[in-house]
Amino acid sequence: MSSSVLYDAQGPRAKRRNVVYTVVFVLALAALLWWVYRSLSDKGQLDWEKWKPFFSGSEAWTTYILPGLKNTLIAAAVSMLIALPLGAVFGIARLSDHVWVRVPAAVVVEFFRAIPVLILMIFGNALFSQYTSVSSDDRPLYAVVTGLVLYNASVLAEIVRAGILALPKGQTEAAQAIGLRKTQTMTSILLPQAVTAMLPAIVSQLVVIVKDTALGGAILTFPELLAAVSPMSSYYGANTIASFTIVALIFVVLNFSLTSFASWLERRLRRGKKSTGAVLAPAAVGGPGSAGPAA
Amino acid sequence: MFDFLSGYDLLGAFWVTVQLTLLAAVGSLVWGTLLAAMRVGPVPLMRGFGTAYVNIVRNVPLTVIILFTSLGLNQTLNIKLGAENFDTINFRLAVLGLIAYTSAFVCEAIRSGINTVPVGQAEAARALGLSFTQVLTLVVLPQAFRSVVGPLTNVLIALTKNTTVAAAIGVAEAALLMKKMIENEAELLLISAVFAFGFVVLTLPTGLILGWVGKKVAVKR
Amino acid sequence: MKLRKVTAASAVVLALAVSATACGSNDKDPGSSGGGKKIAIGIKFDQPGLGQKTPQGYSGFDVDVAKYVAKKLGYNEDQIEWKESKSADRETMLQRGDVQFIAATYSITPEREKKVDFAGPYLLAHQDVLLRADDDSIKSPADLNNKKLCSVTGSTSAQNVKDKLAPKANLQQYPTYSACLTGLQNKAIDALTTDDSILAGYASQAQFKGKFKLGGFKMTNENYGIGVKKGSDLKAKINKALEDMVADGSWDKAVKANFGPANYQNEPAPKIGDIKS
Numbered sequence: 119m120s121s122s123v124l125y126d127a128q129g130p131r132a133k134r135r136n137v138v139y140t141v142v143f144v145l146a147l148a149a150l151l152w153w154v155y156r157s158l159s160d161k162g163q164l165d166w167e168k169w170k171p172f173f174s175g176s177e178a179w180t181t182y183i184l185p186g187l188k189n190t191l192i193a194a195a196v197s198m199l200i201a202l203p204l205g206a207v208f209g210i211a212r213l214s215d216h217v218w219v220r221v222p223a224a225v226v227v228e229f230f231r232a233i234p235v236l237i238l239m240i241f242g243n244a245l246f247s248q249y250t251s252v253s254s255d256d257r258p259l260y261a262v263v264t265g266l267v268l269y270n271a272s273v274l275a276e277i278v279r280a281g282i283l284a285l286p287k288g289q290t291e292a293a294q295a296i297g298l299r300k301t302q303t304m305t306s307i308l309l310p311q312a313v314t315a316m317l318p319a320i321v322s323q324l325v326v327i328v329k330d331t332a333l334g335g336a337i338l339t340f341p342e343l344l345a346a347v348s349p350m351s352s353y354y355g356a357n358t359i360a361s362f363t364i365v366a367l368i369f370v371v372l373n374f375s376l377t378s379f380a381s382w383l384e385r386r387l388r389r390g391k392k393s394t395g396a397v398l399a400p401a402a403v404g405g406p407g408s409a410g411p412a413a
Numbered sequence: 414m415f416d417f418l419s420g421y422d423l424l425g426a427f428w429v430t431v432q433l434t435l436l437a438a439v440g441s442l443v444w445g446t447l448l449a450a451m452r453v454g455p456v457p458l459m460r461g462f463g464t465a466y467v468n469i470v471r472n473v474p475l476t477v478i479i480l481f482t483s484l485g486l487n488q489t490l491n492i493k494l495g496a497e498n499f500d501t502i503n504f505r506l507a508v509l510g511l512i513a514y515t516s517a518f519v520c521e522a523i524r525s526g527i528n529t530v531p532v533g534q535a536e537a538a539r540a541l542g543l544s545f546t547q548v549l550t551l552v553v554l555p556q557a558f559r560s561v562v563g564p565l566t567n568v569l570i571a572l573t574k575n576t577t578v579a580a581a582i583g584v585a586e587a588a589l590l591m592k593k594m595i596e597n598e599a600e601l602l603l604i605s606a607v608f609a610f611g612f613v614v615l616t617l618p619t620g621l622i623l624g625w626v627g628k629k630v631a632v633k634r
Numbered sequence: 635m636k637l638r639k640v641t642a643a644s645a646v647v648l649a650l651a652v653s654a655t656a657c658g659s660n661d662k663d664p665g666s667s668g669g670g671k672k673i674a675i676g677i678k679f680d681q682p683g684l685g686q687k688t689p690q691g692y693s694g695f696d697v698d699v700a701k702y703v704a705k706k707l708g709y710n711e712d713q714i715e716w717k718e719s720k721s722a723d724r725e726t727m728l729q730r731g732d733v734q735f736i737a738a739t740y741s742i743t744p745e746r747e748k749k750v751d752f753a754g755p756y757l758l759a760h761q762d763v764l765l766r767a768d769d770d771s772i773k774s775p776a777d778l779n780n781k782k783l784c785s786v787t788g789s790t791s792a793q794n795v796k797d798k799l800a801p802k803a804n805l806q807q808y809p810t811y812s813a814c815l816t817g818l819q820n821k822a823i824d825a826l827t828t829d830d831s832i833l834a835g836y837a838s839q840a841q842f843k844g845k846f847k848l849g850g851f852k853m854t855n856e857n858y859g860i861g862v863k864k865g866s867d868l869k870a871k872i873n874k875a876l877e878d879m880v881a882d883g884s885w886d887k888a889v890k891a892n893f894g895p896a897n898y899q900n901e902p903a904p905k906i907g908d909i910k911s
Contacts (some may be wrong), residue, residue: 356836
C-alpha cells in the first residue's frame, strides 16, 4: 500500500487519523457542493428549461455548438500545421554554428515568447483589417491563427532545440566520423530521432493551442466554441450558466483526450527506446507556457 | 511621435497588470503547494481531489474560467468578495480566476520538484520518526522548491501574460487599453510595439533574475 | 519498431486533423467566393426580437426589414448571406465592403455619419431600462444612482447614464446582453440599460414571461437607420424600399410579429430622413 517514500506504512492510529481527515474533507467538500447546488437551484439555474436544449433534440448542437467546435478545431489544426515547420526552422537556426543565424533566431523566438497571445491576436486583427483585403468572414480566423502561430512557433522552436540537444552526443560524432556534412547530420541523423522524442511535447502544445483559440472568441469576433455561448444563451432565455458549463465540459473532454494521448505516447516511447535516448516529457521543455500555462 | 499616448493611462493599465500578476502569483503558490501536498499525501480522497482538480482546470481555457468567476460566482451566486463597486469586484474575481487556473500548473511543477529529491532524504527523515507533514515541510519541500525555481519562473511569466485575459470581464489592464487605443487611434504598429515592449520589460527581467536565483539556490548533487 | 508504430499513429492523427481542416474550408468556399448573385447583409445574431440566430434561421424586426429591402433590390431570401455585425465592427464592415448594408440596431449619429451613410430611419427607439417585475424602487432615471447597472462593453447607453442621468450608478459591462440578464434575474444587477426595442425583445421571450418590465423612461431618441458605404447609390434605393414597406403595411406587420408579444409601445413609422435628436 505505502508505495510512497514520503510516509510510513500506516498503522492503526494513522489509519484512524486518515479516516478522520477523509471524513472532514468529505464534509467540507459536500457542504460546498451543497451550497453551490442550493444557490443555483434557488436562482432557477438548474431548471430543466435551461438545460433542456442540450439534452432533448439536436437543435442547440447543430445550430450553435458544432459549428463553433468546428472553427475551434480548424483554427487549432491550421495553427499547428503552420507553426510546426516554422518552429523547426527557428529551432534549428538557434543551433546554427553561424552567429548571424543563431542570434537573430534567438531574438525572434524570445521576443514572441515574451508577449501575450492576446496582444498578438489583437495586433493581427487590426493588421488584417487595415492593410489587407481579407474579408470579414475570414479575418478573425486569420488573426487568431496569426497570433497562435507567432507564439507557438517560438515555443515549438524551443521544443525542437531541446529535442535535438537531448540526443546523445555520440550521434553527432558518429555522423561526423563517417563524413556527413552538417546539413546531412541534421536532416538524416538528428531530426528523425528528435521528432519522435518531441511528439508528446508537441501533442501537449496542441492542448495549449486549443485553449488559446477561446481568446479569439471572447475578445475578437472569431465564431469558435466559446463565442457560440452568446447567441445560444440569448435564444434559450439567458441560460448562461448552462451554456458555459456545457462548453467547458467539451473543452475538458477534448483536451483531456489530447493530454492522455500525449502521456500514452510518452510511455510508449520510453518503453520502446532501445538505442537513441531521450524522450521529451510533455512538460519537460521550459519556456513560458510551453505545455504549461498559456491561456 | 508618441503623442498618440496622451490621454491614455498607459502606466496605470500596466500597473493593474502587475498587481494582478503579483496577487495571483502569491495566491497560486499557496494553493498550488497545498494541492501538491494533497496529491502526494496519504489520504486517498485528497489525492483523488488533487488529481481531478489539476486535470480539469488544466484543460479548460482560462477565458472560460475568468468569465465563469464573473457570471457564475458573482452574477449567480452573489459572491462579491467584500466589495460593492464592480471595478473592484471584477479585479478580485480576475485574481481568483487566475489563482484557480495557475495553481494547477504550480502544483505540477512542485510535484516534479518533489520527484527530484533523492529517496534517501525522505527515508532518513522517516527513520527519525517524522510524520508526513514534517517530512514534507521540513525536509522534502525546502529542497523541492530550490529545484523548481526554473519551472516556477516559467509559470510566473505565463501568468504575467495570462493577466491579459482579465480583459474579458472588463478589468482595465494592458490588453483592454490596447484594444481601446487601436479602435480610436491610427498608429497600429506603434501602439502594438508599445504594448509588446511593456510585456517584454515585465517578463524578460523576471526570467533573467529568477534564472540567476535558480542557479544560486539549486542543490548541488 | 515500436517507435515506428507510434510515429505512424501520430501521422494518422495529424492527417485526420489536416483532412478535417480541408473539409472545413471546402464547406465554406461556395458561400464566401460568392459567385452568382448574392447580397451580404449585416445583422445582430444575439438580440431576440431584432436579430437572432435560431435553429430555423434568422428572425427579428431588423431581419424582416432587411429581407424586405433585399427583395426590393432584387434579391430573394435564399440569395441573402447573413453576417454577424457586432456593434464595434459595423463601420469597418461597411467601409471595407464586407456587407452591402447593415440593419443591426444601428442608430444614426453625427459621428457615425462621418464614416458611413444611413438610409432611413425605419424605427424610432429610446434608451430605457429593464427591471425586475417586482422592483418598484426605480421610478425615474435619477433612481439609478447607487444601483447596479449593466450594459454591453463600449455601448453608448451605459456611458450616457453614467455621464448625464445617474453619475453614481455602479456600472458592470459584459460582452453580451444575455450575460446581464443572468445577473438581473439573480438580483446581482438592478437594471439593464439599452434601447427599449432590444429590451422588449428579451422581456418577451417565453422563458421570461412576467419576470421583467420596461422602465418607460425614454432617455434618448435612437433613430435606427440602415447603414451603407459612404457615397453608395444604395441609399436612395433603400429609402424607396423603406417607404414602400410602410405604405403597403408590411412595416406594421413586421412590428406586430416581432414586438407584439412584448407589449412594446412602438413609435409610429418615422419619415425617411426625419432624424429626431
